[in-house]
Amino acid sequence: MLTAKGAATRRRIIEAASEEIRERGIHATTLDDICRRSATGKSQLFHYFPEGKEQLLLAVASYEADRVIEDQQPHLGRLTSWPAWERWRDAVVERYRRQGVNCPLGVLLTEVGRNTPAAQAVTGRLLVRWQRDLQSGIETMQDGGHIRRELDAERTAAAVVAAVQGGVVILLSTGSTDHLVAAMDLCMAHLRA
Amino acid sequence: MLTAKGAATRRRIIEAASEEIRERGIHATTLDDICRRSATGKSQLFHYFPEGKEQLLLAVASYEADRVIEDQQPHLGRLTSWPAWERWRDAVVERYRRQGVNCPLGVLLTEVGRNTPAAQAVTGRLLVRWQRDLQSGIETMQDGGHIRRELDAERTAAAVVAAVQGGVVILLSTGSTDHLVAAMDLCMAHLRA
Numbered sequence: 316m317l318t319a320k321g322a323a324t325r326r327r328i329i330e331a332a333s334e335e336i337r338e339r340g341i342h343a344t345t346l347d348d349i350c351r352r353s354a355t356g357k358s359q360l361f362h363y364f365p366e367g368k369e370q371l372l373l374a375v376a377s378y379e380a381d382r383v384i385e386d387q388q389p390h391l392g393r394l395t396s397w398p399a400w401e402r403w404r405d406a407v408v409e410r411y412r413r414q415g416v417n418c419p420l421g422v423l424l425t426e427v428g429r430n431t432p433a434a435q436a437v438t439g440r441l442l443v444r445w446q447r448d449l450q451s452g453i454e455t456m457q458d459g460g461h462i463r464r465e466l467d468a469e470r471t472a473a474a475v476v477a478a479v480q481g482g483v484v485i486l487l488s489t490g491s492t493d494h495l496v497a498a499m500d501l502c503m504a505h506l507r508a
Numbered sequence: 509m510l511t512a513k514g515a516a517t518r519r520r521i522i523e524a525a526s527e528e529i530r531e532r533g534i535h536a537t538t539l540d541d542i543c544r545r546s547a548t549g550k551s552q553l554f555h556y557f558p559e560g561k562e563q564l565l566l567a568v569a570s571y572e573a574d575r576v577i578e579d580q581q582p583h584l585g586r587l588t589s590w591p592a593w594e595r596w597r598d599a600v601v602e603r604y605r606r607q608g609v610n611c612p613l614g615v616l617l618t619e620v621g622r623n624t625p626a627a628q629a630v631t632g633r634l635l636v637r638w639q640r641d642l643q644s645g646i647e648t649m650q651d652g653g654h655i656r657r658e659l660d661a662e663r664t665a666a667a668v669v670a671a672v673q674g675g676v677v678i679l680l681s682t683g684s685t686d687h688l689v690a691a692m693d694l695c696m697a698h699l700r701a
Contacts (some may be wrong), residue, residue, distance in 0.1 A: 416623055425618060429681060430609055438681040470690045474671070477691035481674025488622060488631040497663045498670035505698040 325363045325374075327353045332375045333419065341372075341422050373433050376423040380441040383420060384448075386410045391445070394452025397461065397507070402498050403452075411483050412492050421487070446472045453506070462506055477501045516565075518556045520546045525568045534615050535664075566626050569616040573634040576613060577641075579603045584638070587645025590654065590700070593615055596645075599694050604676050604686050614680070639665045641673065646699070667694045 317325060335344040346368060350357055364371040384391065387410070388405035411505035424434045449472035456462040482495025524546035528537045539561060543550055557564040577584065580603070583596035596621060617627045642665035649655040675688025 366521050394664035424681075435681050442678065442682070442687075471694060473687050474690040474694035476669070477674035477678055477687040478694070479669045479674065481670035481672065481691070484677050485635065485670055488617075488628050489635070494635075494666050494670040497667040498674070499671050501664060501671075502694065503697055505694055505701070508698070508701050 321363070324355060327364060328355055328360055328371070329374050329378050332371055333378055336342070336375065337417075337419050341426050346371075369427060372423055373437070374429050375422060376434065376437045377440075379420040379423060379426065380437050384444055391448045391452075393460070394449070394495060395455050400452070400456075400503060400506070404503060407479060407499065409490055409494060411486055413484055416487050416490050418483070418487055442476060446476045449475050456506070460497065463508075466506070471506070475499075476503050515553065516558075517548060521553055521556060521564070522567050525564055528569055529568065529615070530612050534606075539564075547569050562620060565616055565620050566630070569613060569620065569627065569630050570633075572613040572616060574628050576634060577637055580638075584641045584645075587642070588648050588652070593645070593649075593696060593699070597696060598610055600672060600692065601685055601689055604679055604688060609680050609683050611680055612677070621687050637667060639669045641667050649699070656701075659699070664699070669691075671695050 328349060330351045332344070335348050335352055339348070346357065346360060349371070360371070361367065364374065387406055390399060392408050394400055394403060396447055403433060410426075424438065427434050429435075429473055431465045446469075453462055453466065453468040457464055457466070457468065478494070478498040478501070482492070482498040485494040486492055510564065511541055521542060525537070525542045528541050532541070539553060542564070543553055553564070554560065557567065567599065580596060580599055581600050583592060587593055606636075617626060617631065620627050620666055622628075639662075643661045646655055646661040646664055647657065650657055650659070671691040671694070672688070675685070675691040678687040
């Protein structure tokens with residue numbers, strides 16, 4: 316267990332690494348850069364990440380995955396009306412439009428190896444949280460009589476997460492949010508039908 | 509312009525490279541392996557790919573992108589009834605279930621750099637072909653009175669391509685086709701509604 320001070324230092328190192336990687340790219344970022352930006356020494360860095368750069372990159376990936384969810388809040392956690400769903404949709408499109416063709420999380424996962432158990436755990440947790448919030452939203456709307464009961468909330472939430480993911484992946488290669496918007500609009504239309 | 513014989517040799521080199529990369533992985537595959545497998549000499553290989561490995565990898569990426577479409581045929585080009593749409597859906601799910609967590613096209617695009625214009629051209633062409641076939645299918649079904657006219661065929665096709673992409677991306681990290689199936693089923697339900 317880390318002390319509060321230790322946790323704060325660890326967090327500062329992760330945030331510094333995230334910013335360096337976002338600005339300079341993962342291959343140009345050195346541990347020295349991260350130490351300088353976080354005002355920590357190398358020995359401190361290795362105290363929190365004894366396995367070195369790979370372990371730090373995984374922690375940064377986990378932090379970036381948290382940001383994917385946070386950037387959708389408070390909308391994602393509060394899908395209680397159609398206007399709320401619209402605001403969530405707009406927030407997602409705007410987040411990814413701003414991000415453009417460079418996905419910090421994707422870069423990190425590629426670097427640590429997408430098929431490694433640790434990387435899969437990061438994406439797995441992200442998917443579960445994202446999908447759970449969408450499922451709650453669908454169930455709340457069903458309870459309020461706004462979405463038909465026959466719709467399987469869990470499977471529908473899985474489909475919506477997939478549609479958003481696909482729109483983002485296409486944006487990463489085309490630079491356009493067109494597919495993301497089309498995919499989200501199709502899902503919303505299906506929910507409202 | 510290549511002669512017929514030249515085009516056949518070039519094709520043999522690309523196919524050999526594709527098989528080597530699928531079996532051994534991109535980093536373990538050498539130009540010597542590809543020459544051996546295609547029964548061509550190094551000088552022949554450089555005749556067809558004067559810029560070397562990078563140019564060859566791009567040609568292999570383009571070949572893998574063609575396979576993505578071919579593996580969905582004849583269904584994708586013949587979406588003229590609901591049973592035809594079901595067969596297409598099953599073919600897509602089965603293709604990606606078999607492929608599992610290793611995407612040959614994805615590996616190649618990562619290697620040549622996803623954000624390079626050449627890689628973007630490969631994914632761009634793939635998306636256009638895929639979406640065009642889906643749009644034709646939707647329009648045919650609209651002409652037959654099976655899909656409502658109000659649906660924008662082009663945007664809906666874009667949404668379906670995105671949903672499939674998202675399901676595949678999630679499969680690449682989870683190993684499960686659940687999201688892909690859920691996403692395709694949501695799209696089909698929306699088309700049929």
